[in-house]
Amino acid sequence: MTATPAHSRVRAPELVGAWLNADDDLSLADLRGKVVLLDFWTFCCINCLHVLDELRPLEAKYGDALVVIGVHSPKFAHERDPIALAQAVERYGVHHPVLADNDLTTWDAYTARAWPTLVLIDPEGYVVATMAGEGHAQSLDRLIGDLVDRHSTAGTLNTGAGPYTPPPVEPTTLRFPGKAIMRDSGTTLVTDTAHHRVVELTVEGDVVSVCGDGVRGHRDGAASEARFNEPQGLCALPAEVAAEVGYDIVVADTVNHRLRGIRLSDGMVTTVAGSGRQWRSQPDNHRHDALAIDLSSPWDVAWYDGRLIVAMAGIHQLWWFDPIRATTGVYAGTTVESLRDGPLPDVWLAQPSALAVDGDRLWFIDSETSALRYIQDDTVYTAVGQGLFDFGHVDGPGKAGLLQHPLGVAVLPDGRIGIADTYNGAIRCFDPTTSQLSTLATGLAEPGDLVVAGDEVFIIESAAHRLVPLRVEERSVGGQAQQVVRTPTRIAPGDFDLTVVFTPPPGQKLDDSFGPSTRLTVSADPPELLVDGTGETTDLSRRLTIAGGVTSGVLQVVAQAASCDIDAPNPACHLTRQDWGVPVIIDPDGPSRLRLMLHGTDG
Numbered sequence: 009m010t011a012t013p014a015h016s017r018v019r020a021p022e023l024v025g026a027w028l029n030a031d032d033d034l035s036l037a038d039l040r041g042k043v044v045l046l047d048f049w050t051f052c053c054i055n056c057l058h059v060l061d062e063l064r065p066l067e068a069k070y071g072d073a074l075v076v077i078g079v080h081s082p083k084f085a086h087e088r089d090p091i092a093l094a095q096a097v098e099r100y101g102v103h104h105p106v107l108a109d110n111d112l113t114t115w116d117a118y119t120a121r122a123w124p125t126l127v128l129i130d131p132e133g134y135v136v137a138t139m140a141g142e143g144h145a146q147s148l149d150r151l152i153g154d155l156v157d158r159h160s161t162a163g164t165l166n167t168g169a170g171p172y173t174p175p176p177v178e179p180t181t182l183r184f185p186g187k188a189i190m191r192d193s194g195t196t197l198v199t200d201t202a203h204h205r206v207v208e209l210t211v212e213g214d215v216v217s218v219c220g221d222g223v224r225g226h227r228d229g230a231a232s233e234a235r236f237n238e239p240q241g242l243c244a245l246p247a248e249v250a251a252e253v254g255y256d257i258v259v260a261d262t263v264n265h266r267l268r269g270i271r272l273s274d275g276m277v278t279t280v281a282g283s284g285r286q287w288r289s290q291p292d293n294h295r296h297d298a299l300a301i302d303l304s305s306p307w308d309v310a311w312y313d314g315r316l317i318v319a320m321a322g323i324h325q326l327w328w329f330d331p332i333r334a335t336t337g338v339y340a341g342t343t344v345e346s347l348r349d350g351p352l353p354d355v356w357l358a359q360p361s362a363l364a365v366d367g368d369r370l371w372f373i374d375s376e377t378s379a380l381r382y383i384q385d386d387t388v389y390t391a392v393g394q395g396l397f398d399f400g401h402v403d404g405p406g407k408a409g410l411l412q413h414p415l416g417v418a419v420l421p422d423g424r425i426g427i428a429d430t431y432n433g434a435i436r437c438f439d440p441t442t443s444q445l446s447t448l449a450t451g452l453a454e455p456g457d458l459v460v461a462g463d464e465v466f467i468i469e470s471a472a473h474r475l476v477p478l479r480v481e482e483r484s485v486g487g488q489a490q491q492v493v494r495t496p497t498r499i500a501p502g503d504f505d506l507t508v509v510f511t512p513p514p515g516q517k518l519d520d521s522f523g524p525s526t527r528l529t530v531s532a533d534p535p536e537l538l539v540d541g542t543g544e545t546t547d548l549s550r551r552l553t554i555a556g557g558v559t560s561g562v563l564q565v566v567a568q569a570a571s572c573d574i575d576a577p578n579p580a581c582h583l584t585r586q587d588w589g590v591p592v593i594i595d596p597d598g599p600s601r602l603r604l605m606l607h608g609t610d611g
Contacts, residue, residue: 047060205236
């Protein structure tokens, strides 16, 4: 959105839906006098979770002058469940009111096209800025600060108590546990994710030991003093490697963007990879120095082919980590969020969240494409999964089977591949010899992982806060194929102009210090939708040719822009990036242009 005169300011549309974290339903009139920030999110989306972390300092800084409203506009069917949403709000520490926008009414009113999208509204109820993607914290800080100053001076700012009401929390031993591994001693190490710690349990569920003081943060040291931030995956190093590096377990410390090492003899915790900064596509100036390089939401870890493989969910890649050399780098994926097989590393992944090793195969879960995939002979293959917008609970051969946002995978005692089909509340099973997908158990509360101990299999039932044995009720489920439901955009066939709008935030300018400052990648599903215009360019505008013989599809657009601070002694560089999957219907009377907002203000 480019600068517009004051008289054409846009009044913010009303907020429609059901409310959480508030005593009463809220309207924009109730929020008059506050700076309001709408955060359009969905709890499956890793980029949305990043934004939650980016907003916490702003909420603390501006106190009751700022009201953040999380507008939860769901992608998957499970995310429309009010109980599941309430659990997600607690799980991810959302401490502001949340609007359940299940029918995407508010999403459509604000013409949102991407998760996440942020909309800033001034104390008089007018839209000030719209921005898609993550990495906008500094820009928001300046914009909010300016609004607070101006409206405080004008007497139109209300700094009274905000509308947030925290819900009650049930005390449990574990809270939304993430993943687990079995020790040779017969005990289980579990990431107690929402308690920010690692817990050792007996088979009966009794606590043997705890690593981490239970407070969100980052601190190395003794088990009772260390701090984690929503840890997820764990991996035991081979004994000879552990003896050399001085730690036995590697933990994916997800929200800290780090890998942590735990020495089992005394519980000592050390940081072994990650600077703590979130990856922003900066040039690799550290030559893979594991402690200097930036990571992004590592979600799981597994030992494969002589090194540790990391499911780097935050940037849709797999990375490798060498504990002995203390180096790390990209193993698979280009950061484009989609599903494309082929030779490493130039494949497309979508929020990889689980890893399991089976001989020379590395199985992994791509949660956003609801896919089970594997690597063999340096090539990625898809066993189950059709793309970003197709999901369901369907058993059957090959890719006829469907999952819904799975988060766990394991090699079962009989050689089949077990899948924690999280949003279907099920344990599924894929047979590599027959390519058949079946259902082993249903009725579970967001299963997030499977743990194999000899002939036994245990499940992390995350939303029930427990580790339980798998009770097999194997059967075939016909189920129903589903798709992500959003209002499609009408577009005309033939010549078509695509523009991604990016206005550098206040105090910044486009930065080409490390190459072109902008980049645009366009593809389509089905590929026949685009006759011309696919591929990557450095211009944020592109002339496309839309096929006339295709009735509908999805335009997949990835845009990024690099900017840096103006007139600063030590200017910081910033990368703004967003992936859009825009559902479209081909209509001869439709418009022949589309504008997508990466970052824009009303000036």
